[in-house]
Amino acid sequence: MTFIKYLSVTVCLYLMCTSVIVKGHFLSTFASAVAEFISCRSEECCGDKWIHVNFTGLAEQLNSKLYGQNLVVKSVIRHLKGHYKGNPCKALALSFHGWTGTGKNYVARIIAENIYKKGMSSKYVKLISATKEYPHEEKVPEYKDKLKELIESSVKQCEKTMFIFDEMDKMPPGLIDTIKPYLDYYENLGGVDYRKAIFIFLSNSGGKDIAEETMNYWNKGKKREDIKLKDMEDIIQKPALNVKSGLWHSELITKHMITAYIPFLPLERKHVKECIRDGLITGGYYKKRSEIPELKVLEIVEELTFYPEGAGIFSTTGCKRVMEKIDYVMVEV
Amino acid sequence: MDKRNLRRRPLRSAAASDSSDEGKDNKPFPRSKHSNKTPSPKKRGYKETRQSPAEKNSEDDLEIYETNSEEEDEVDSSNGDSSGSPSSHDSLHNTPEPSPEKFKSKYSIKQRNQEDNRQPSTDSQKSVSGSKYCIMVIVVVIVAVIWFTQYSSTGSQTFMQQKMDNISLFKTKVEEMKKIFPSQIDKFWKTILSSMKHILSQPDPTYPAIILLWVPKGFSVTASKFVNYLGESINSVYNIHSSNFVIDASDLDKSTPSREKLDLDKNLQKVLSQSRVVVVNHLEEISPKAVLLLHAYCDGDNAPYKNVSIVLVLHSSQVDEDLSSKEVDRQLQEIWSGEMDSDEIPALISRVANNVAIVKNEQHAN
Numbered sequence: 109m110t111f112i113k114y115l116s117v118t119v120c121l122y123l124m125c126t127s128v129i130v131k132g133h134f135l136s137t138f139a140s141a142v143a144e145f146i147s148c149r150s151e152e153c154c155g156d157k158w159i160h161v162n163f164t165g166l167a168e169q170l171n172s173k174l175y176g177q178n179l180v181v182k183s184v185i186r187h188l189k190g191h192y193k194g195n196p197c198k199a200l201a202l203s204f205h206g207w208t209g210t211g212k213n214y215v216a217r218i219i220a221e222n223i224y225k226k227g228m229s230s231k232y233v234k235l236i237s238a239t240k241e242y243p244h245e246e247k248v249p250e251y252k253d254k255l256k257e258l259i260e261s262s263v264k265q266c267e268k269t270m271f272i273f274d275e276m277d278k279m280p281p282g283l284i285d286t287i288k289p290y291l292d293y294y295e296n297l298g299g300v301d302y303r304k305a306i307f308i309f310l311s312n313s314g315g316k317d318i319a320e321e322t323m324n325y326w327n328k329g330k331k332r333e334d335i336k337l338k339d340m341e342d343i344i345q346k347p348a349l350n351v352k353s354g355l356w357h358s359e360l361i362t363k364h365m366i367t368a369y370i371p372f373l374p375l376e377r378k379h380v381k382e383c384i385r386d387g388l389i390t391g392g393y394y395k396k397r398s399e400i401p402e403l404k405v406l407e408i409v410e411e412l413t414f415y416p417e418g419a420g421i422f423s424t425t426g427c428k429r430v431m432e433k434i435d436y437v438m439v440e441v
Numbered sequence: 442m443d444k445r446n447l448r449r450r451p452l453r454s455a456a457a458s459d460s461s462d463e464g465k466d467n468k469p470f471p472r473s474k475h476s477n478k479t480p481s482p483k484k485r486g487y488k489e490t491r492q493s494p495a496e497k498n499s500e501d502d503l504e505i506y507e508t509n510s511e512e513e514d515e516v517d518s519s520n521g522d523s524s525g526s527p528s529s530h531d532s533l534h535n536t537p538e539p540s541p542e543k544f545k546s547k548y549s550i551k552q553r554n555q556e557d558n559r560q561p562s563t564d565s566q567k568s569v570s571g572s573k574y575c576i577m578v579i580v581v582v583i584v585a586v587i588w589f590t591q592y593s594s595t596g597s598q599t600f601m602q603q604k605m606d607n608i609s610l611f612k613t614k615v616e617e618m619k620k621i622f623p624s625q626i627d628k629f630w631k632t633i634l635s636s637m638k639h640i641l642s643q644p645d646p647t648y649p650a651i652i653l654l655w656v657p658k659g660f661s662v663t664a665s666k667f668v669n670y671l672g673e674s675i676n677s678v679y680n681i682h683s684s685n686f687v688i689d690a691s692d693l694d695k696s697t698p699s700r701e702k703l704d705l706d707k708n709l710q711k712v713l714s715q716s717r718v719v720v721v722n723h724l725e726e727i728s729p730k731a732v733l734l735l736h737a738y739c740d741g742d743n744a745p746y747k748n749v750s751i752v753l754v755l756h757s758s759q760v761d762e763d764l765s766s767k768e769v770d771r772q773l774q775e776i777w778s779g780e781m782d783s784d785e786i787p788a789l790i791s792r793v794a795n796n797v798a799i800v801k802n803e804q805h806a807n
Contacts, residue, residue: 239737
């Protein structure tokens with residue numbers, strides 16, 4: 109009798125305990141979910157609230173603020189749409205090629221701003237400048253570990269991370285191998301799926317050939333707008349493009365790891381003038397575009413170099429550092 | 442006057458012993474707070490307003506406290522210096538014998554205090570202490586708000602002032618330099634000033650100021666003298682008095698191009714950790730491979746140091762003093778071609794040769 113009593117008491121206690129534990133477990137998960145929900149309202153999280161592609165904004169911004177790069181706008185939007193349609197079979201890898209000052213960094217920035225609520229300052233956008241982060245060839249083994257760790261920990265934290273590799277053509281040889289596996293079609297790599305990530309590579313590789321081809325079009329009296337993406341892609345992918353800078357993407361090309369090559373054409377005088385107008389406003393010299401006298405714009409344009417000799421159609425430095433020329437003309441001594 | 446003193450002294454010592462016995466109770470004036478300072482009418486007025494809750498409590502109390510505070514102030518002021526120290530308390534205890542009157546008042550205070558302790562809550566007392574705290578909280582909040590608004594407004598004001606000061610300060614420095622280097626033309630000074638403008642006027646510049654000082658053949662002495670003045674002027678705007686800001690390319694480890702690059706990097710980091718300006722002298726002597734390091738340091742988007750000025754000095758082998766910027770670009774291309782990739786050269790030139798200042802010879806410098 110006492111035994112049965114004892115047993116029933118134990119069973120009762122056990123049931124009570126388990127129910128408390130279950131409840132406790134439920135409560136704790138519920139509490140953590142609530143805490144996450146609350147903290148995600150103010151703090152950046154990997155969810156849709158903070159990462160969401162705004163295609164309308166992207167198209168608008170690219171069309172209104174990027175000058176003379178029609179091929180870029182169409183191509184970038186098409187590939188991003190493809191990547192975000194369903195479950196991508198590999199990470200999106202876009203390779204931007206072109207002369208200095210043609211807008212490669214600028215487009216990368218606009219993309220980041222239209223995907224991540226916090227834009228370039230988002231913790232899920234990683235900007236890696238090869239000349240800044242990896243300047244010395246002797247340190248490649250050390251850089252390899254650092255780069256591997258950066259990619260893996262970032263994607264582990266959020267699989268929708270975006271990596272921007274600037275100055276890709278100046279990356280020490282050997283370091284590119286580190287990136288390769290993450291661009292491949294693997295479902296997972298060490299338990300992490302890299303297929304939702306975005307990699308953008310910026311380089312001057314092929315810039316000279318793109319510029320020459322654009323020049324050819326102009327010489328033949330063809331319109332810039334008629335240049336086909338296919339023609340430029342062929343130029344960039346040409347294996348004998350250039351022994352040194354061709355090297356970095358030759359391996360990526362043969363393995364089809366780059367989703368798309370995007371050519372940035374050299375800017376013409378009229379495009380640079382638009383950049384100057386934008387710069388005069390951001391520099392605080394004028395409030396509206398309509399207030400800017402054409403003579404001022406011409407004075408600033410004169411400070412820049414254009415080619416070919418005589419005709420002076422294309423800018424050698426594009427919109428890069430237009431701001432410095434603006435300050436030079438506008439500053440009073 | 443004598444009479445007043447006689448009456449007050451005992452009261453004071455009573456209060457003194459009281460506060461030392463039961464320091465926490467009913468202590469409207471923290472001794473340390475005002476005993477350090479000489480009394481002023483304004484201060485007393487302030488004390489009176491703070492006393493108001495006690496006033497409601499009891500008139501006797503008020504009298505005791507008031508005379509007490511006056512007495513203290515008087516004693517303190519006569520004592521002069523730091524009479525807020527414990528030793529001054531002791532000396533107060535040792536002063537003249539208490540009179541019967543004093544005993545009475547001492548008792549009354551003590552008793553009241555004890556009563557307060559034992560029966561903490563009659564309604565009136567509660568509301569009195571409540572309102573006292575209320576007033577204290579309000580005062581604290583008001584003070585905090587005033588302090589905060591003043592602080593924040595002065596914060597932004599000082600930044601605006603600073604910004605104006607930095608530009609005008611540098612302009613005066615430029616004026617001084619113009620007197621020392623009178624042969625330099627207006628375009629030269631305009632280039633120097635305009636390339637520095639964004640660094641001086643923006644709180645967080647997005648790119649560093651890059652100046653390429655082009656030195657025609659034979660003008661090297663003028664150039665070396667000038668960069669020292671320029672560097673010191675820039676640093677003085679930021680109150681930095683470091684004169685170790687020149688890196689001479691001929692001093693770099695030239696055993697291999699990559700060693701040279703590493704050495705240049707090390708030197709740049711060292712200088713920029715303690716100076717807002719770095720001068721790289723003899724740019725033409727740095728091997729093309731090592732010079733690519735400047736690609737990063739002079740970048741418009743991702744430069745590691747964004748609020749600094751980088752002055753690159755190129756000693757040309759040509760005597761031409763009137764180069765166009767196109768000609769400068771061409772000559773740079775000549776220096777770097779061969780070892781550098783054809784795609785890389787224009788990108789580097791667009792970073793280092795945006796603000797080219799061509800040096801004219803100064804007779805006195807030689």
